[in-house]
Amino acid sequence: RCFHFCKLPGRVMGIRLLRFTSVVIIVLLLVAGALTALLPTIKDDKLPNSRREPKTQSQSALDSFTLIMQTYNRTDLLLKLLNHYQAIPHLHKVIVVWNNIGEKTPEEMWNSLGPHPVPVVFKVQTVNRMRNRLQNFPDLETKAVLMMDDDTLVSAHDLAFAFSVWQQFPEHIVGFVPRKHIATPSGVYSYGSFELQNPGFGNGDQYSMVLIGAAFFHSGYLEDFQRQPEAVYALIDETQNCDDIAMNFLVAKHTGKPSGVFVKPVDIRNLEKDTNSGYSGMWHRAEHLLQRSYCVNKLVTIYDGMPLKYSNIMISQFGFPNYANHKNKM
Amino acid sequence: RCFHFCKLPGRVMGIRLLRFTSVVIIVLLLVAGALTALLPTIKDDKLPNSRREPKTQSQSALDSFTLIMQTYNRTDLLLKLLNHYQAIPHLHKVIVVWNNIGEKTPEEMWNSLGPHPVPVVFKVQTVNRMRNRLQNFPDLETKAVLMMDDDTLVSAHDLAFAFSVWQQFPEHIVGFVPRKHIATPSGVYSYGSFELQNPGFGNGDQYSMVLIGAAFFHSGYLEDFQRQPEAVYALIDETQNCDDIAMNFLVAKHTGKPSGVFVKPVDIRNLEKDTNSGYSGMWHRAEHLLQRSYCVNKLVTIYDGMPLKYSNIMISQFGFPNYANHKNKM
Numbered sequence: 001r002c003f004h005f006c007k008l009p010g011r012v013m014g015i016r017l018l019r020f021t022s023v024v025i026i027v028l029l030l031v032a033g034a035l036t037a038l039l040p041t042i043k044d045d046k047l048p049n050s051r052r053e054p055k056t057q058s059q060s061a062l063d064s065f066t067l068i069m070q071t072y073n074r075t076d077l078l079l080k081l082l083n084h085y086q087a088i089p090h091l092h093k094v095i096v097v098w099n100n101i102g103e104k105t106p107e108e109m110w111n112s113l114g115p116h117p118v119p120v121v122f123k124v125q126t127v128n129r130m131r132n133r134l135q136n137f138p139d140l141e142t143k144a145v146l147m148m149d150d151d152t153l154v155s156a157h158d159l160a161f162a163f164s165v166w167q168q169f170p171e172h173i174v175g176f177v178p179r180k181h182i183a184t185p186s187g188v189y190s191y192g193s194f195e196l197q198n199p200g201f202g203n204g205d206q207y208s209m210v211l212i213g214a215a216f217f218h219s220g221y222l223e224d225f226q227r228q229p230e231a232v233y234a235l236i237d238e239t240q241n242c243d244d245i246a247m248n249f250l251v252a253k254h255t256g257k258p259s260g261v262f263v264k265p266v267d268i269r270n271l272e273k274d275t276n277s278g279y280s281g282m283w284h285r286a287e288h289l290l291q292r293s294y295c296v297n298k299l300v301t302i303y304d305g306m307p308l309k310y311s312n313i314m315i316s317q318f319g320f321p322n323y324a325n326h327k328n329k330m
Numbered sequence: 331r332c333f334h335f336c337k338l339p340g341r342v343m344g345i346r347l348l349r350f351t352s353v354v355i356i357v358l359l360l361v362a363g364a365l366t367a368l369l370p371t372i373k374d375d376k377l378p379n380s381r382r383e384p385k386t387q388s389q390s391a392l393d394s395f396t397l398i399m400q401t402y403n404r405t406d407l408l409l410k411l412l413n414h415y416q417a418i419p420h421l422h423k424v425i426v427v428w429n430n431i432g433e434k435t436p437e438e439m440w441n442s443l444g445p446h447p448v449p450v451v452f453k454v455q456t457v458n459r460m461r462n463r464l465q466n467f468p469d470l471e472t473k474a475v476l477m478m479d480d481d482t483l484v485s486a487h488d489l490a491f492a493f494s495v496w497q498q499f500p501e502h503i504v505g506f507v508p509r510k511h512i513a514t515p516s517g518v519y520s521y522g523s524f525e526l527q528n529p530g531f532g533n534g535d536q537y538s539m540v541l542i543g544a545a546f547f548h549s550g551y552l553e554d555f556q557r558q559p560e561a562v563y564a565l566i567d568e569t570q571n572c573d574d575i576a577m578n579f580l581v582a583k584h585t586g587k588p589s590g591v592f593v594k595p596v597d598i599r600n601l602e603k604d605t606n607s608g609y610s611g612m613w614h615r616a617e618h619l620l621q622r623s624y625c626v627n628k629l630v631t632i633y634d635g636m637p638l639k640y641s642n643i644m645i646s647q648f649g650f651p652n653y654a655n656h657k658n659k660m
Binding site: 157161164165168178194203204205206207262264311312313314315316317318319320321323325326327 | 487491494495498508524533534535536537592594641642643644645646647648649650651653655656657
């Protein structure tokens, strides 16, 4: 009985000990959890959620970029540009988005004229859509994307510098063509370029978008684009326009900052006149600009607000093309 | 005896319980500690450790800056500049570092010609030292410091724009005068400007310092400067030079990035010739540049390494002075 009696407290203690331990462990987990929640929002977290790790970790994929060029009815220009871009430093791969539905790609001819330093992949499309170029291509292995229109040539030097700028501003669209929106007293937005001025804004100018037809941006934004409201895709398909405006909305919403960083190009050219197809780009349509203002207002409704922010920063390369570019009156 | 016997396990348990509890508490503290160590390095943490909270939280102190101007033997220019800087937007206060030892300040005259929109404080010095301007002035209430030489005039427009740039790069020296160092094969460094070229560096130019004689920087760096090795102060006093080079070392060490961001000035002028004192600045001394190379090499020894990093980014204001500044050949 004595034993029976005095074992009791032991067992009781054992149970208490157990309860106590579990309580403590729970507390431990809670504290750990709470503190973990506070862990660093490192720069990379500002980047598009996906693609923090590129599919391949190869050094080249980390400090190089992929050129995505959509083409329609300008195969002669395309080949000229493909030749030009073969010699660009840090270029990892070229993805050609082939919007000439039912037509054969020039892949055979291209390969027959090889070898080429940079691999070119032709992605044959089934529908001729503006937003085909905004797919999350499995061939894309780099964090950095350079998107170029098929009628625009930017010098190798401008591209190399802009890429180094993008590496310092990876959550922004770093490009050569700035645009802006203006809020009118009626509350309706207007889309335009330097000709469009913000009444009441003092000296100089501002931009709120950088067009993706000649720009670097993070490949993760292509994944984010796949998760937008259906109305956005409908708007782009209905107008065959504004995919670049939608990307600026997406980036501005993501960062809470101006979507773009404008790099002043030293040499950028439109080669449209050089094509034999005689095809001239969508932006020549009379309704082009009107459509773009229409898109800005539609996107504000879809996203329930205006995320675009203004910037007045223009970046050039120090001492290029010559010393004069930074010397002053002093 | 039975009691004596069976109390034992209880007490033992009690002791075990105690030991266990204390162990658990220690573990808890360790985990908490470890995780706390991982807490966010938020942007502000990149800023100089001190001054995260300005002495006053007044809005004006947060979105305004303090002008610190050191003056020696150029009181006529000083008054001209004080008049000019009175009209600068976002200017919170002017601190004049009075290096005319034993001379009366023009404070009385200045006040007699008031009222003035921006308060001016004269800090009378007891020794004429280059580094007097790098004190942690108690009158300094803003996070942003604009430091200007007493012979340099920068347009109100340039200052307003550069301040907006500094607000986007608060851990950098944002200013109008870039300089660089060059490593020679002998391992000895050379100091210079655009005339000094880095053999083997391709197109364009680079800079690794932004002079504080015409620049914005975080006031916390003035506190950090008070905690540098004695040898740094000795070097500056011995040469009456290089305080600005030392600040670039300090900032580069602190951020691990290029110390400066160069903003291309539209209108910056040297007013030296306008002074009646006929006094011409220290930088006219034959040994000025040699001294500065000497300082770079000394500082590398003192800090046991070369922290300066190169940048080739030049920032201008979009659309100012005119649209042409961003339009291209397209």
